Amino acid sequence: MVLGVSAIPFTFVAHVLAILGLVFVLVWTLHFRGGLAWEATNKSLIFNLHPLLMLVGFIIIGGEAIISYKSLPLRKDVKKKIHLVLHAITLVLGILGIYTVFKYHNESGIANLYSLHSWLGIGIIVLFGIQWLYGFLVFFYPGGSIGLRSESVPWHVVFGLILFTLAVGNAAIGFLQKLTFLENLGLAKYGSEALLVNFTAVITILFGAFVILSVLSQSPIEDENNKVTSSLKSISLVP
Amino acid sequence: MVLGVSAIPFTFVAHVLAILGLVFVLVWTLHFRGGLAWEATNKSLIFNLHPLLMLVGFIIIGGEAIISYKSLPLRKDVKKKIHLVLHAITLVLGILGIYTVFKYHNESGIANLYSLHSWLGIGIIVLFGIQWLYGFLVFFYPGGSIGLRSESVPWHVVFGLILFTLAVGNAAIGFLQKLTFLENLGLAKYGSEALLVNFTAVITILFGAFVILSVLSQSPIEDENNKVTSSLKSISLVP
Numbered sequence: 001m002v003l004g005v006s007a008i009p010f011t012f013v014a015h016v017l018a019i020l021g022l023v024f025v026l027v028w029t030l031h032f033r034g035g036l037a038w039e040a041t042n043k044s045l046i047f048n049l050h051p052l053l054m055l056v057g058f059i060i061i062g063g064e065a066i067i068s069y070k071s072l073p074l075r076k077d078v079k080k081k082i083h084l085v086l087h088a089i090t091l092v093l094g095i096l097g098i099y100t101v102f103k104y105h106n107e108s109g110i111a112n113l114y115s116l117h118s119w120l121g122i123g124i125i126v127l128f129g130i131q132w133l134y135g136f137l138v139f140f141y142p143g144g145s146i147g148l149r150s151e152s153v154p155w156h157v158v159f160g161l162i163l164f165t166l167a168v169g170n171a172a173i174g175f176l177q178k179l180t181f182l183e184n185l186g187l188a189k190y191g192s193e194a195l196l197v198n199f200t201a202v203i204t205i206l207f208g209a210f211v212i213l214s215v216l217s218q219s220p221i222e223d224e225n226n227k228v229t230s231s232l233k234s235i236s237l238v239p
Numbered sequence: 240m241v242l243g244v245s246a247i248p249f250t251f252v253a254h255v256l257a258i259l260g261l262v263f264v265l266v267w268t269l270h271f272r273g274g275l276a277w278e279a280t281n282k283s284l285i286f287n288l289h290p291l292l293m294l295v296g297f298i299i300i301g302g303e304a305i306i307s308y309k310s311l312p313l314r315k316d317v318k319k320k321i322h323l324v325l326h327a328i329t330l331v332l333g334i335l336g337i338y339t340v341f342k343y344h345n346e347s348g349i350a351n352l353y354s355l356h357s358w359l360g361i362g363i364i365v366l367f368g369i370q371w372l373y374g375f376l377v378f379f380y381p382g383g384s385i386g387l388r389s390e391s392v393p394w395h396v397v398f399g400l401i402l403f404t405l406a407v408g409n410a411a412i413g414f415l416q417k418l419t420f421l422e423n424l425g426l427a428k429y430g431s432e433a434l435l436v437n438f439t440a441v442i443t444i445l446f447g448a449f450v451i452l453s454v455l456s457q458s459p460i461e462d463e464n465n466k467v468t469s470s471l472k473s474i475s476l477v478p
Contacts, residue, residue, distance in 0.1 A: 119437060162451070198358060
């Protein structure tokens with residue numbers, strides 16, 4: 001481990017931040033923005049599905065999928081299945097979340113794919129799909145050779161964390177973008193909705209940081225498999 | 240190391256991206272946005288100092304400071320001084336860059352500190368100042384005990400990388416925010432300036448990723464000090 005402390009306090013804080021993030025995005029979309037809808041004449045209600053699905057579906061469930069593999073006191077093969085299924089849900093909800101914003105744009109006559117947020121979003125979901133598929137094929141079914149698995153693990157972890165970090169950063173970009181649009185339409189810059197959206201972004205970033213801190217800390221159990229893997233993959237961040 | 244490959248290719252790509260980032264931000268501020276100025280009746284020229292100082296001063300020099308400690312084929316005490324001095328320059332240019340945007344806002348009658356970008360920016364620069372000061376006191380002068388140094392190294396590395404990641408993310412947020420303002424004033428969404436700014440943000444993010452990949456890879460030399468530190472701090476990202 002990089003940090004010689006238990007992952008448990010970090011994962012606990014991450015779970016609390018996840019719940020806060022869910023509550024904040026629900027208050028925003030339901031209370032301030034008029035609610036959620038798949039079909040509506042008020043197209044903003046279709047848009048509102050986007051932050052909910054991306055934050056809760058893609059970032060929070062994705063973060064919990066990372067935490068689950070690190071921190072659940074279960075056997076490695078059980079944790080692997082939980083990790084795989086949670087990330088499959090992440091992928092599906094992420095694709096659905098991206099679909100909702102195209103639906104909103106198309107039904108409202110807004111241009112698609114001109115912003116940094118959209119570019120990064122498409123890039124991240126494609127790379128995440130590839131990462132999930134590679135993980136499925138090599139670590140689950142049909143499964144790669146011991147050599148390939150052992151070679152792949154550190155790259156899987158590093159690319160996974162880079163993608164997760166990019167997703168968190170892109171969520172923050174999305175919150176700022178939407179809020180800037182709303183402020184240009186007259187929303188008060190220091191009003192309660194603006195503060196709520198900014199704090200939702202801050203909570204999202206803190207959630208990301210605590211997921212990463214939990215990965216860099218010590219797992220609650222070290223079974224035989226883990227010991228072997230740990231000794232194979234011992235690393236140092238200092239040169 | 241997490242990744243069993245040499246850091247050199249990653250640091251090479253990072254340097255190329257740093258040069259591209261510098262060129263792109265200069266083309267943006269000088270060619271598209273009318274140039275740079277400390278005093279001007281056209282207040283936008285004062286604003287233009289902000290992306291230049293933050294990207295080149297804070298992110299690129301900050302990233303190079305990280306890379307320098309990892310990858311220069313020099314003795315540890317020499318690398319430490321280079322790392323310290325580059326990060327001191329980073330801090331000074333970062334503070335100056337933040338000052339320019341307050342100067343622009345105040346001289347233009349624009350509200351301060353309402354946006355996520357500003358909140359994160361203030362948070363990052365304060366934490367970076369604390370991180371630098373702690374590093375200076377513990378690792379340089381007067382220097383902590385061997386035990387304190389050895390305890391501090393992984394936290395210094397992890398918090399440094401988290402702060403660097405936040406700075407890269409906040410730069411991307413800043414590019415999107417400024418571009419959204421300009422697009423609201425009529426700038427073409429698919430025009431050459433919009434593409435340039437979005438690609439500058441993409442280059443910044445790629446630079447951040449390659450700095451982090453270089454930190455996770457193998458240093459070109461392993462002197463006696465490094466061997467000791469490495470064995471003390473051997474870590475695993477897999478549970």
